Amino acid sequence: xxxxxxxxxxxxxxxxxxxxxxxxxxxxxxxxxxxxxxxxxxxxxxxxxxxxxxxxxxxxxxxxxxxxxxxxxxxxxxxxxxxxxxxxxxxxxxxxxxxxxxxxxxxxxxxxxxxxxxxxxxxxxxxxxxxxxxxxxxxxxxxxxxxxxxxxxxxxxxxxxxxxxxxxxxxxxxxxxxxxxxxxxxxxxxxxxxxxxxxxxxxxxxxxxxxxxxxxxxx
Amino acid sequence: xxxxxxxxxxxxxxxxxxxxxxxxxxxxxxxxxxxxxxxxxxxxxxxxxxxxxxxxxxxxxxxxxxxxxxxxxxxxxxxxxxxxxxxxxxxxxxxxxxxxxxxxxxxxxxxxxxxxxxxxxxxxxxxxxxxxxxxxxxxxxxxxxxxxxxxxxxxxxxxxxxxxxxxxxxxxxxxxxxxxxxxxxxxxxxxxxxxxxxxxxxxxxxxxxxxxxxxxxxx
Numbered sequence: 462x463x464x465x466x467x468x469x470x471x472x473x474x475x476x477x478x479x480x481x482x483x484x485x486x487x488x489x490x491x492x493x494x495x496x497x498x499x500x501x502x503x504x505x506x507x508x509x510x511x512x513x514x515x516x517x518x519x520x521x522x523x524x525x526x527x528x529x530x531x532x533x534x535x536x537x538x539x540x541x542x543x544x545x546x547x548x549x550x551x552x553x554x555x556x557x558x559x560x561x562x563x564x565x566x567x568x569x570x571x572x573x574x575x576x577x578x579x580x581x582x583x584x585x586x587x588x589x590x591x592x593x594x595x596x597x598x599x600x601x602x603x604x605x606x607x608x609x610x611x612x613x614x615x616x617x618x619x620x621x622x623x624x625x626x627x628x629x630x631x632x633x634x635x636x637x638x639x640x641x642x643x644x645x646x647x648x649x650x651x652x653x654x655x656x657x658x659x660x661x662x663x664x665x666x667x668x669x670x671x672x673x674x675x676x677x678x679x680x
Numbered sequence: 681x682x683x684x685x686x687x688x689x690x691x692x693x694x695x696x697x698x699x700x701x702x703x704x705x706x707x708x709x710x711x712x713x714x715x716x717x718x719x720x721x722x723x724x725x726x727x728x729x730x731x732x733x734x735x736x737x738x739x740x741x742x743x744x745x746x747x748x749x750x751x752x753x754x755x756x757x758x759x760x761x762x763x764x765x766x767x768x769x770x771x772x773x774x775x776x777x778x779x780x781x782x783x784x785x786x787x788x789x790x791x792x793x794x795x796x797x798x799x800x801x802x803x804x805x806x807x808x809x810x811x812x813x814x815x816x817x818x819x820x821x822x823x824x825x826x827x828x829x830x831x832x833x834x835x836x837x838x839x840x841x842x843x844x845x846x847x848x849x850x851x852x853x854x855x856x857x858x859x860x861x862x863x864x865x866x867x868x869x870x871x872x873x874x875x876x877x878x879x880x881x882x883x884x885x886x887x888x889x890x891x892x893x894x895x896x897x898x899x
Contacts, residue, residue, distance in 0.1 A: 472829075509830045540897040543889065589891040597890070600883035604876055610691075611728045613872050615856070622852050623877075624884050626845050631888030633841050635896055637834070653832050655889070657823055658842075659882055664819035665843050666881070669850030670762065670874070671816070672808040677854055678759040 464490070467500045471508045478508065484522055486511050486529065510649065518656055528652055536648035539638065546655050575602035579617040587624050630662070683709070686719045690727045697727065703741055705730050705748065729868065737875055747871060755867035758857065765871050794821035798836040806843050849881070 468475045481487040487507055490498030507529070514525045531545035577593045580602045584591055592598065601620070608615045637654050638647050687694045700706040706726055709717030726748070733744045750764035796812045799821045803810055811817065820839070827834045856873050857866050 513826050513830055538897070540893045543893050543897075584887060587888075587891075589887055590894065591887050591890045595887070595890065597883040597886040600879050601887070604880040604883075607732050607876060608872065611732055611872060612725075613869060615873070619856070620880070620884070623849065623881060624888070626849050626852075627881065627884035628888045628892075630842065630845050630885050631892050633845075634885075634889055635892050637838070650832060653827065653830060654834070657826060659885075660819050661823040661839070662842060662846065662885070663878055663882070664816040664823075665839070665846035666849050666853075666878075667816035668803060668808055668810050668814070668820070669806075669843070669847045670853055671810045671814065672806075673847075673850050673854050674759045674762050675809065678757070678762075 462500050462505075464498065464500065467504060467508065470505055471512065473508055473512055481508070481511055484526075486522065486526060506649075510652070513653065513657060518660070520656075528656070532648045532652055539647060539651060542648050543651055543655060546652050575599065575606045577602050579605050583617045583620055583624060586621065587628060589628075634658070681719050681724075683717065683719065686723060686727065689724055690731065692727055692731055700727070700730055703745075705741065705745060725868075729871070732872065732876060737879070739875075747875070751867050751871055758866060758870060761867050762870055762874060765874050794818065794825045796821050798824050802836045802839055802843060805840065806847060808847075853877070 462470070464475055464478060467473075468478055471478075478487065482489060487504060490500040490504065493499045510529070510532075511525060514520045514528060515522070520528070528546050531542050535542040535545060577598065580598045581593050583601070584593065584598075593602075605615075605617060605620070634654060638651055681689070683694055683697060686692075687697055690697075697706065701708060706723060709719040709723065712718045729748070729751075730744060733739045733747060734741070739747070747765050750761050754761040754764060796817065799817045800812050802820070803812065803817075812821075824834075824836060824839070853873060857870055
């Protein structure tokens with residue numbers, strides 16, 4: 462199909478498609494004339510994936526490129542693929558949208574690496590065989606450190622019931638991949654669910670908080 | 681205490697404290713001389729809260745100001761306070777860190793509001809008495825819409841087991857507030873846990889995914 466049809470089928474405007482092509486996120490079509498190329502179903506699928514990663518999750522172009530490369534190269538090793546995808550996503554997904562705030566936050570960015578003892582106690586208690594050097598472990602350690610500095614009574618033992626629920630969530634996640642078809646479909650599904658469900662899971666927690674807070678404290 | 685002591689006790693550099701004072705996030709100290717002011721424990725506590733919101737969660741200055749105002753004004757109505765705090769946080773916390781990617785994403789930003797029928801079916805099934813007009817409901821609707829467009833077999837019924845776990849997570853969250861002391865302490869604790877736990881909960885899910893993925897697919 463031509464670029465105009467690709468645009469119509471995907472809902473992505475032509476200038477955006479051209480930007481993705483120029484940036485290498487979308488592979489070039491098959492040249493059919495000096496200034497014309499032909500695109501196939503693979504392009505359409507890839508375009509929808511890019512749109513989800515950038516448009517919905519707000520990933521950077523470089524993180525998106527890394528995720529797409531992982532899908533292409535590691536579809537036969539789902540464990541490695543998942544690790545790459547989760548590694549490509551910043552573990553703390555926030556970004557200050559104010560320059561001055563970002564400058565102020567930079568003061569903290571150079572702080573010493575957090576103590577991992579508590580995270581290691583937590584993962585040992587959970588029976589999780591994971592490295593404490595991953596960005597995710599770092600985030601947990603930083604959160605506990607922050608709560609301690611702030612004088613909030615909340616330590617790694619307080620996180621245990623949350624970790625139990627996270628454990629069951631991860632089991633659900635992996636269940637989603639069982640009957641996904643071939644390796645490429647399984648890999649694509651892994652990326653979509655790993656990447657796209659994060660905001661939805663936090664949103665579900667907020668909806669549930671809204672409900673229970675009204676039940677307990679509502680007037 | 682003087683600003684230098686405030687800096688030493690909080691670990692926040694003096695220029696950053698001055699920036700927060702200038703920006704009104706931190707109330708002025710009691711003037712003791714032409715160019716000198718006195719700060720108290722309240723300033724120290726507030727400074728640590730700001731540091732957590734901006735430095736750890738990467739909130740913007742304006743969102744931080746809104747959260748702090750809510751703590752001050754609504755400490756007697758925890759349900760309203762929680763609503764304000766959760767409303768001040770963008771429900772989808774991602775921000776593209778690449779200008780071109782942001783431009784490309786903008787094409788999507790003007791898309792029609794998502795269909796809320798599925799979210800309403802989900803919350804009805806869960807027995808959650810919540811509005812489907814909140815940013816959180818919007819995020820769930822957008823995620824389902826994206827998965828549908830991408831042809832992933834995953835609808836609101838697939839989210840139900842996740843919603844069950846989110847429901848139990850929210851119950852845990854509210855349990856944390858029960859014995860927090862007076863209204864101000866309860867309000868501060870609500871903010872800290874609502875705001876700071878989000879990245880940690882996603883990080884716990886990732887650690888659990890890493891563990892279970894190695895168990896199932898590891899070589």
